[in-house]
Amino acid sequence: MADNKAAGGQTDTLQGTDVAELVVRYLEAIGVEYVFGVPGGAVEPVYNALARSARRGGPRAVVARHEAGAAFMAEGYTRETGRLGVCIATSGPGATNLITGVACAYDNSIPMLAITGQPSLPSFGRGALQESACTGVNTLGMFRHCTRYNSLVSHPDQVESKLVSALMRTHRAPYGPAHLSFPVDILRAPAPSSWLNYDLRSLLEKPSLLDINVVRQLAEEIRRADKIAIILGGTCGEATEAILQLAELTNALFVTTPDGKGLVNPRHHLYRGVFGFAGHYTANAILLDDPDVVLAIGVSLGEWTSAAWCDTVLNNRLVHIDVDDEHLMRSPMARLHVRGRISSVCEMLVDILRGDQAKAAERAGKISLRSIEGMLREPNKYESDAVPIKPQRLMHELSRHCPPSTRFYADAGNSTAWAIHYLQARDRRISHQHDFGRTHPELGERRHDHSGWLRVLMDFAPMGWAIGTAVGGARGNPECPVVCITGDGSYLMSGQEITVAASEKLTVLFVILNDAALGMVKHGQRLAGAEATAFELPDIDYRRLAESMGIPGFLIRRPEDFDSLDFDAILRRRGPTLLDVRIDGEEVPPMSLRMKTLGTEQ
Structure with missing residues (x-):
């Protein structure tokens, strides 16, 4: 056939x-x-x-x-x-x-x-x-x-x-x-x-459907606006290039949803962080700064992508662009709904607005640069030498040691929260060649349209998801190293899938945040003033568990242990490797949004 x-x-x-x-x-x-x-x-x-x-x-x-x-x-x-x-x-x-x-x-x-x-x-x-x-x-x-x-x-x-x-x-x-x-x-x-x-x-070809009249109406809205904000969602994979061009044409500051973070380089001069679960105050700030128009592109507007249905997004300044009617139904208050294939809509907007560079240059002078560290909740812990290892420091080490082509998968629970807030990509390409005179020394590897450097879940979020998806992603693209960030609770549920990576000879680094607890349950109980119960897990040496399967394993107790690892060799090895990282279980992940929606915020 x-x-x-x-x-x-x-x-x-x-x-x-x-x-x-x-x-x-x-x-x-x-x-x-x-x-x-x-x-x-x-x-x-x-x-x-x-x-x-x-x-x-x-x-x-x-x-x-x-x-x-x-x-x-x-x-x-x-x-x-x-x-x-x-x-x-x-x-x-x-x-x-x-x-x-x-x-x-x-x-x-x-x-x-x-x-x-x-x-x-x-x-x-x-x-x-x-x-x-x-x-x-x-x-x-x-x-x-x-x-x-x-x-x-x-x-x-x-x-x-x-x-x-x-x-x-x-x-x-x-x-x-x-x-x-x-x-x-x-x-x-x-x-x-x-x-x-x-x-x-x-x-099976994706249709390039869009409502031309509505896109032209949106272009006029953008031209009239002095201050534009963009929220880039997790379904924008093939459209990211066009969205970055749109941001540069309009000098719009942009943020991402948690699942959209992996689609962009966090060093982009217009980027202001993650909006939603485990996000950054800098992202909230640009939406509180009274933008004339907020473009939500490929955003599901569920709990974690809307910051618990925050009214700084769900108001009449919102323009919702999406191919999915189920997403559009969550924004009835929006000024405008633009239904169509996201890449087609954004590419047409770029073509219409390409002649407005003078206004973009005028806006550019009003934008200040911001460092990645300036977005973080506790930047001092990002490079902390404390023992046990701070989860923030673990994210820093993974950001520092893993090459630009790495695909990170963060599992449900604390792993997701720490990765969304603190994990960064290294030296990654950030924008289209049309950059209106700007130069960026951090330009790097070009990613595949369908993929991002960080993958997390926003809605139905089962523990152990990242373990299987990391193996499947590595099987689909064995030339790029894969890092699975998971907790000890998730690993006890689904860790046996590491043997599939071994059988298939796939380069996957499994990083276990080991605090002998169901961390999000433990911290959620503490933050809610609830009973401290049913979160304890046994103290297990996961390194030895991996070695019993013929898989290299390493026990990481202190930050300097990372420097003794040959990350280049680990991420070239045709087969999985496991790191059992003993983290400080007293560090509270950035999960206040979850507590708010559960009605247990104190």
Whole structure:
């Protein structure tokens, strides 16, 4: 099939081929390289097809240790490559284990295809092992609540239309996962004698849709404004270049949401930090400084990206630009809604405003530069020599030692808070070549459009997410080093996935913030004046746990221990490495926003 590209409407034959083979051929045709999952009897035909596919250079199986980890890996692969992540699980508990990862992709708008198995159709309702159809534990019903497309394939002639529908739905806003469930006898059934060779490349192409009249109206709003602020959100990956040009054309100060931080260089002369959870006072300041217009671009306006629905954003100065109607529905008070593909909207704005450089130059003289350290809540702890190690100092060391091409994944909990506020990229490219006479010695490596240097979760945020997504991201782009920042609680949940990185020989540095506690729970209880309970974890030497798996591990007790590590060698090694970092568990992460929304702020 992959050789008959763009042959829409023609038929081809699959003599002697089963339905499972047809499914894998379709995945191959759209450029899928890996299928992440855990095998089982109900999906054995798919694994047989993947084995044949791997021999001819097509998609191959990557075996996760838990189905949730498989879904996280598929998500990490999508975030890094822009290609569709695919995960697979067997029937019953395999499917229910997969749901957490699929739900995470759904709530964070990540395209994904999830495939699950079922017992054979004739056994439905008869108490088959791990039955999960409508007559058993109804996994199809469960997936309905966390997918954009969800269907049981009950006849071989349905395969093609349902698979293409599922693939198309993952590529249209609002983005998210699709789920197909196959009875094992359908997977083994002969493929249809003829099949339509859809032009998948055109069907899955992102449309460059925008309302030209509304964009022109926005351009006039911008021209009339003397002071403009931009909030850059986490879904702006392919549009970041155009947004930076727009900021420079208008000399608009810009901030990012926590999930948008990784899309820009924090040294950009117009950047003022993170707005929202674990953010910077400098970001709040520009929104409190009465801008005439606030452009929220690709911002979901959920709890963490709106600073708990702060009225400094949700007011009639807001212009909300997004392709996702679900995001736009959260800003009914906005002055203007601009619906369309973000890159298309911003590129058109740049073209319209390109002649306004004189006004931009006038604004430029009013902008003062600000250092990264000037944004931090406790800059003195960023380079503290105290023992145990301050988490702030850990973020400084990772920022200092990791090369510009590093992808950081920060797990749910304290790891996310510390990374959002304190982690910085090193020597990264910051803007388009049109920079109106400015020079920036910090220009560096160019990132992939679909990826950022920091990945965090904003909505559905399961512990252990970063462990799987780091492996999936590394599998998608093995040439860039990956750093997974996780807590000891998250590692105890999902740390076994490190062995996938070992099996696949992937360069992933796992950094465990070890304070023998569920840190965000502990500090949340203290800040709320609640009972101090149920947060303790055992004191474990994770270095030795890694070594027992044949993985290099290091115990880091004091700041000078970092200088004894050969980071260059670690981040070139074809395989994972683990750092067990004993952090000061008394340091309170920047989590006041979370306490406010829980109603426990004191």
